[in-house]
Amino acid sequence: MLTDKYKKLEELEKVVEFTYPGITLLIRDSNLGDLGSKYKVGMILKELGFTDASLRRGGMVTTHRLAILSNHYANMQAYEHDTNWGLCVLEAGSHFKVLDTCTRGDKTQIILLHLPEKGWEVFDTVATDIDQQVVAIVREGFEHCLDMPPISELSTQSWLSRCRYPIGMSESGEYFPLGEY
Numbered sequence: 542m543l544t545d546k547y548k549k550l551e552e553l554e555k556v557v558e559f560t561y562p563g564i565t566l567l568i569r570d571s572n573l574g575d576l577g578s579k580y581k582v583g584m585i586l587k588e589l590g591f592t593d594a595s596l597r598r599g600g601m602v603t604t605h606r607l608a609i610l611s612n613h614y615a616n617m618q619a620y621e622h623d624t625n626w627g628l629c630v631l632e633a634g635s636h637f638k639v640l641d642t643c644t645r646g647d648k649t650q651i652i653l654l655h656l657p658e659k660g661w662e663v664f665d666t667v668a669t670d671i672d673q674q675v676v677a678i679v680r681e682g683f684e685h686c687l688d689m690p691p692i693s694e695l696s697t698q699s700w701l702s703r704c705r706y707p708i709g710m711s712e713s714g715e716y717f718p719l720g721e722y
Contacts, residue, residue: 552663568595588636589634594704599695601687614629637708
């Protein structure tokens with residue numbers, strides 16, 4: 542019995558050690574409307590499609606900012622053709638944990654932790670001290686960005702249409718199943 546506990550603890554440590562080192566903040570701004578209220582701290586979501594986000598941070602022209610923390614995304618900046626989006630793409634079928642929601646005036650930030658493909662399930666029952674430290678840093682950055690002008694390249698119709706969909710749910714607010722699809 543004790544051996545099983547140690548094995549589970551070792552597995553948990555491996556997953557946590559994979560998730561946090563080298564974590565980067567990616568930004569995805571959109572107008573989610575009422576769907577924004579469906580993101581609850583602690584919930585796990587699965588996105589069926591690829592997820593576009595940006596490495597660039599600035600002010601917002603939208604109502605919602607999905608702040609994605611990830612260390613396993615594809616940096617696609619080298620393949621941009623004069624768009625200067627700071628484009629990054631997260632794999633289809635990615636899982637996310639909602640770490641925080643924060644509203645200032647008419648702007649809301651939702652912090653999502655991009656979970657590893659293997660072992661994401663442990664985050665359904667585990668929260669770490671690291672999460673709270675990261676939330677404090679990302680919230681502070683959000684406050685700072687609210688005083689900045691929007692980045693013109695991330696305010697174009699082309700970019701905004703790439704980011705208009707919510708993560709982890711349909712346009713009508715139905716959560717995608719967490720298992721295989």
